[in-house]
Amino acid sequence: MISMSFDELLPLIFIGLMGVSLLVYVVSDGYDLGVGMLMHRATPEERDTMVASIGPFWDANETWLVLGVGLLLVAFPKAHGLVLSELYLPTTLMLVGLILRGAAFDFRVKAKADRKVMWDRLFIAGSMLASVCQGWMLGRYVSGFGEGWNYPIFAGAIAIALPMAYALLGATWLVMKTDGPLQDKAIEWSKIAWPPMVLGLILISMATPWISESVRVRWFTLPAIIAVASIPITTGIALLAVRLLLGSPAARGGLCWLPFALLVLVFFLSFLGLSYSIYPFVVIDRLTVWQAASSPESLKIILIGVSITLPVIIAYTGFSYRVFRGKTIELDYA
Amino acid sequence: MDAVFLARMQFAANITFHILFPSISIALGWVLLFFRVKHLRATDPQQKLEWLRAYRLWTKVFALTFALGVVSGVTMSFQFGTNWPGYMERVGNIAGPLLGYEVLTAFFLEAGFLGVMLFGHRRVGEMVHLGATFLVAFGTLMSAFWILALNSWMQTPAGYEIVDGQFHARSWLEIIFNPSFPYRLVHMVLASALTCAFLMIGISAWQLLKGVATASASRVLRTGLIFAALAAPAQMVAGDFHGLNTLKHQPQKIAAVEGIWETTRGAPLLLFAIPDDAARTNRFEWGIPKLASLILRHDPDGELKGLNEFPSAHPPVLPLFWSFRIMVGTGILMLLVSWIGLWRHWRDGWDFAKMPRPMLGIFAGMTFAGWVATIAGWYVTEIGRQPFIVSGLIRTADVASRVPSSSIAVTFAIYVAVYLALLAAYVGVLKYMAETADKKSYASASTDLAGDPQEYQRRGEFA
Numbered sequence: 001m002i003s004m005s006f007d008e009l010l011p012l013i014f015i016g017l018m019g020v021s022l023l024v025y026v027v028s029d030g031y032d033l034g035v036g037m038l039m040h041r042a043t044p045e046e047r048d049t050m051v052a053s054i055g056p057f058w059d060a061n062e063t064w065l066v067l068g069v070g071l072l073l074v075a076f077p078k079a080h081g082l083v084l085s086e087l088y089l090p091t092t093l094m095l096v097g098l099i100l101r102g103a104a105f106d107f108r109v110k111a112k113a114d115r116k117v118m119w120d121r122l123f124i125a126g127s128m129l130a131s132v133c134q135g136w137m138l139g140r141y142v143s144g145f146g147e148g149w150n151y152p153i154f155a156g157a158i159a160i161a162l163p164m165a166y167a168l169l170g171a172t173w174l175v176m177k178t179d180g181p182l183q184d185k186a187i188e189w190s191k192i193a194w195p196p197m198v199l200g201l202i203l204i205s206m207a208t209p210w211i212s213e214s215v216r217v218r219w220f221t222l223p224a225i226i227a228v229a230s231i232p233i234t235t236g237i238a239l240l241a242v243r244l245l246l247g248s249p250a251a252r253g254g255l256c257w258l259p260f261a262l263l264v265l266v267f268f269l270s271f272l273g274l275s276y277s278i279y280p281f282v283v284i285d286r287l288t289v290w291q292a293a294s295s296p297e298s299l300k301i302i303l304i305g306v307s308i309t310l311p312v313i314i315a316y317t318g319f320s321y322r323v324f325r326g327k328t329i330e331l332d333y334a
Numbered sequence: 335m336d337a338v339f340l341a342r343m344q345f346a347a348n349i350t351f352h353i354l355f356p357s358i359s360i361a362l363g364w365v366l367l368f369f370r371v372k373h374l375r376a377t378d379p380q381q382k383l384e385w386l387r388a389y390r391l392w393t394k395v396f397a398l399t400f401a402l403g404v405v406s407g408v409t410m411s412f413q414f415g416t417n418w419p420g421y422m423e424r425v426g427n428i429a430g431p432l433l434g435y436e437v438l439t440a441f442f443l444e445a446g447f448l449g450v451m452l453f454g455h456r457r458v459g460e461m462v463h464l465g466a467t468f469l470v471a472f473g474t475l476m477s478a479f480w481i482l483a484l485n486s487w488m489q490t491p492a493g494y495e496i497v498d499g500q501f502h503a504r505s506w507l508e509i510i511f512n513p514s515f516p517y518r519l520v521h522m523v524l525a526s527a528l529t530c531a532f533l534m535i536g537i538s539a540w541q542l543l544k545g546v547a548t549a550s551a552s553r554v555l556r557t558g559l560i561f562a563a564l565a566a567p568a569q570m571v572a573g574d575f576h577g578l579n580t581l582k583h584q585p586q587k588i589a590a591v592e593g594i595w596e597t598t599r600g601a602p603l604l605l606f607a608i609p610d611d612a613a614r615t616n617r618f619e620w621g622i623p624k625l626a627s628l629i630l631r632h633d634p635d636g637e638l639k640g641l642n643e644f645p646s647a648h649p650p651v652l653p654l655f656w657s658f659r660i661m662v663g664t665g666i667l668m669l670l671v672s673w674i675g676l677w678r679h680w681r682d683g684w685d686f687a688k689m690p691r692p693m694l695g696i697f698a699g700m701t702f703a704g705w706v707a708t709i710a711g712w713y714v715t716e717i718g719r720q721p722f723i724v725s726g727l728i729r730t731a732d733v734a735s736r737v738p739s740s741s742i743a744v745t746f747a748i749y750v751a752v753y754l755a756l757l758a759a760y761v762g763v764l765k766y767m768a769e770t771a772d773k774k775s776y777a778s779a780s781t782d783l784a785g786d787p788q789e790y791q792r793r794g795e796f797a
Binding site for chain 2: 063065071077088302313317
C-alpha cells in the first residue's frame with residue numbers, strides 16, 4: 001500500500017471520487033425523491049410548499065448521478081459495461097422515473113389547473129419508480145449480481161428499504177424547511193418511516209455477509225471486527241437520537257435541522273460500511289479497481305479537471321443552499 | 335429484430351428528443367440575459383414593464399425547456415454505456431475525459447446557478463442575479479462545446495494513437511480542436527440561435543393572432559425577427575464552410591448527400607431524386623446542371639467523388655439525401671420569412687398591428703421550424719458517419735450492446751411512448767402559457783420588486 005506508485009493509486013482516487021459523488025447523489029436526490037413520494041399524503045397546498053422546498057436544488061442534485069455514472073464510464077469502462085448490462089432494465093425504469101419526475105416538476109405549475117393533479121400523480125409515481133429501481137440496483141450490485149433464489153429476495157428487500165430511507169430523509173428535510181401544520185405532518189411521516197428504514201438497515205447489514213462470502217470474512221474476523229464495529233454502533237446511536245428528537249418539541253424549534261443532519265451521518269456511515277465491504281472491487285469478486293481502470297494518462301487529465309472544478313462546484317452549491325436557506329417560501333419567477 | 339439496429343433506433347430516438355431542448359436553451363439563456371439587461375437599462379416605465387414581462391414569460395419557457403433537456407440528457411449519459419459498451423471500452427480514454435469535462439465545467443454550472451436564476455430574485459441582489467443568469471447561459475454553451483468536441487472527433491478523429499486496439503490520447507489540443515470542430519460548433523450555435531428566434535417569433539405571432547398579446551409580445555417578435563434575419567445568412571455561410579470541410583474529410587458523406595453514385599465532373603445539384611441503394615442509382619432524378627460542382631468545388635466542372643468509390647463503407651443514401659434537403663429547405667424558408675417579415679415590419683413603421691394576418695400566420699406556423707432543420711441536420715451528420723461510429727476506424731456494429739434484443743425493444747417502446755407524451759405536453763403547455771401569460775402572473779408586474787431583497791424585507795414577504 002505504501003509503495004504504491006501514483007499510477008496504481010489513480011484508480012483508488014477515482015473509485016473514491018465516484019463513491020463520494022454517488023453518496024452526495026443518494027443524500028441529495030434522496031431527500032428530494034423522498035419529498036416527492038411523501039406528496040401522496042399531502043393536500044394540494046402542502047404539495048406546492050413541498051415542491052418549493054426542493055425546487056432550487058433538484059436539478060443540481062441529479063447532476064451528482066451524472067457525475068457518478070460519468071466517472072464509472074470514464075474511469076472504469078469495463079465495469080461500466082458489466083454493471084449497466086446487468087442492470088439494463090432497472091436502469092431504464094429508473095430513468096423513466098427520473099424523466100417523469102423532472103418533467104412533472106416543471107409542468108405541474110405551468111399546465112392548465114385541471115391537469116395539475118395528473119402531473120402531481122406523475123411526480124409521485126416517478127419519484128417512487130426511481131427510488132424502487134435504485135434500491136433494486138443497489139441490492140443486485142452489493143450481492144455481486146449473483147444467481148440463485150436468495151438473491152432476488154435480497155434485492156427486493158432493498159428495493160423496499162431504500163425508498164423508506166429516502167422517505168425518512170425527505171420527511172426530516174421537511175421538518176427542517178417548513179413550519180406549522182406541514183411541519184407537524186412531516187414529524188408524523190418521519191415517525192412512520194423510521195421503523196421500516198431501521199429494520200431495512202438491520203436486514204441489509206445481516207444479509208450482506210450472509211449472501212457474500214468475502215464480505216463475511218472481512219467483517220467478522222478478529223481484530224478487524226473491533227475496529228469496524230464503531231460504524232454500526234455509531235449508526236445505531238444516530239438513529240436512536242433521530243427517533244428521540246422526533247418525539248420531543250425540540251424538533252419543531254431550534255433543533256429542527258438535527259434529525260436531517262443525523263440521517264445524513266447515517267447515510268455516510270452506511271456508505272463507509274459498504275465501501276469497506278466492497279474494497280478493492282468495482283464489481284464484487286469479479287473486477288478490482290485496477291482491472292477495470294482506464295489508462296493512467298486519461299485519468300490524470302480528468303483528475304486535473306476534478307481538482308480544479310470540484311472545489312468550485314462545492315463552493316457554488318454551498319452558495320445556492322445559503323441563498324435558499326431558512327424556511328421555504330413560495331417559488332415564482334419574479 | 336437485430337439488436338444493433340434496435341440499439342441504434344433507441345439511441346436515435348433519445349438524441350432526437352434530447353436535441354430539441356438544448357437547441358432552444360443554448361440561445362435562450364443569452365436572450366434572457368438580454369431581456370433582463372434591457373429591463374434594467376430602460377428608463378421609460380412602460381418599456382421597463384414590457385421587457386420585464388418578456389423576461390418572465392421566457393424564463394418559464396426556459397425552465398420547462400431546461401428541465402426536459404436535463405432529464406433526457408441524464409438518460410443519454412446512461413445510454414452511452416447501455417447501448418454502446420464497446421465504444422467506451424475502446425475509445426474511453428478519449429471520450430471519457432471530454433464527457434467528464436462537460437459534466438464538471440458545464441452541467442454542474444448550469445444546474446448550480448439555475449435555482450438562483452429562476453427563483454433567486456427575492457433573495458439576491460440584481461448583479462448576483464445577472465451573474466447567475468450569465469453563468470447558466472455560459473454553462474449551456476460550454477456543454478455544447480464539449481459535446482461537439484467529442485462528436486466532431488468521432489467524425490474527423492485526430493490526435494490519437496492506437497495501442498492493442500485501444501485508443502490513447504496523443505494531443506488533447508488536436509483531439510478537441512479536430513478538423514471539423516470549429517465548423518460544427520458554429521453551425522450548432524447558429525442553429526440554436528435560429529431555433530430560439532423562430533420560437534420567439536412564432537409564439538409572439540400566435541399571441542397577436544389570438545388577441546392575447548401585450549406590448550411585450552411585439553418586442554419579443556421584433557427581437558426574434560432581427561435575431562433570425564442576422565443568424566440565417568450567417569448560418570448559410572457557416573453551412574457552406576462546413577460542407578467544404580466535410581468534402582475534404584468525409585467525401586462519402588457528401589456523395590450520399592448529393593446522390594452521386596459515379597465520380598463525375600460538373601455534377602448537377604439534384605433537387606429531387608429517390609436514391610435506390612440496391613440498384614445503386616437514382617430514380618426520378620431532377621436537378622440543376624453543374625451546380626453541385628460549383629458549390630462544392632467553386633468550379634462548374636469540378637470533380638466530385640461518387641459513392642461507388644466507397645464500396646460497403648458509405649452511409650445509407652436515401653435518408654441522407656432527404657435530410658439534407660429538408661435542412662437546407664427549412665433554412666432558406668427561415669431566411670426568406672425573417673427578411674420579408676423584417677422588411678414588412680419596417681415598412682409598417684415598426685407596428686405589428688399593421689402586419690397582415692397571413693404573415694402572422696406564417697410566423698406562427700414556423701414556430702418549430704428550427705427543430706425541423708436541426709433534427710434534419712443532425713441526421714445528416716450522424717447517419718452520414720455510418721457504418722462507422724468513429725469515422726473509418728470503428729464500426730458501429732462492433733461496439734453495440736450485448737443486451738438481448740427483446741430487452742432493447744421493450745425499453746425502446748417505453749422511451750418512445752414517454753417522449754411522445756412529453757413532447758405533446760411541452761407544445762401544449764407552451765401554447766397554454768402563451769395564451770394565458772398575462773392573465774396569470776403579470777397582475778403584479780407593475781409593482782416589480784425583482785432584484786431588490788431589501789424591498790421585500792421591508793414588505794415582510796421575506797423570512
